[in-house]
Amino acid sequence: MSGNTLYDIRGFFRRHLTPAVGWIFFLNVGILISQFTILLALGWEEKFLFYFSQIPYYAVRRLQVWRFVTYMFLHAGGLHLFFNMMALWFFAPRLEARWGGVRFLRFYFLCGIGAAIVHTIFTFLFGNKVILETGGATRGLEMMVGASGAIYGILFAYAFYWPDETVLLNFFIPMKVKYMVLLFGTLEFVNTIGGSGSNVSHITHLGGLLTAFLYLGGWRMFRGGGGFFRRRPRRMVKRYYRDADGHIYVEMEEE
Secondary structure, three states, X not given: OOHHHHHXXXXXXXXXXXXXXXXXXXXXXXXXXXXXXXXXXXXXXXXXXXXXXXXXXXXXXXXXXXXXXXXXXXXXXXXXXXXXXXXXXXXXXXXXXXXXXXXXXXXXXXXXXXXHHHHHHXXXXXXHHHHOOOOOOOXXXXXXXXXXXXXXXXXXXXXXXXXXXXXXXXXXXXXXXXXXXXXXXXXXXXXXXXOOOOOOOHHHHHHHHHHHHHHOOHHHHHHHXXXXXXXXOOOEEEEEEEOOOOOEEEEEEEO
């Protein structure tokens, strides 16, 4: 691969991903590639998942607290990773541009950890049937991986600041972000209560939404006659960006 090609690839990612988001993106992708290449060839893939996934019993009873963080960077396969990273790509850079890298990373990890805590509490209170259909595994010993809890927190934060932005749900259904998040939250709640019969941890998704709601003071969205559904006044703000050549430019954006 030529130097110009590498430069173009690097420039593409720098234009579309802010620094902290890029770090999260490439770390997730790199770990998945390592899982199915180096670790698989060495026969270490299952051990790697076992020691770094979120397993409530080991995380709590054996104080393996790193699991509340490391599970966010593991995925069950390429499709699982693709949907999480696609949401990160589309929604996270604007949040980092607003907050800065340090606050964004704090929020991302807080949502991921909060989602894992909610998952753990529900596991010990209600067992596997409410959370995952795992064929009757011992309570607290099921394995949970993925960045979905943190991603759902990002979706809530985006809806909190830009509720009337229109997105294409499933790539072709136009919908305002606030309604999309309400729809996702409702579906996750129904699947958690009723049991979806899948290996998706819906309670983890709800945990990410709940953590973001508490962190951002989400109750303010519903004050004063349904503020979440009322169109918010917009203001113009300056955003400073750096292009692939290192030049800084300014754009005016609505907020």
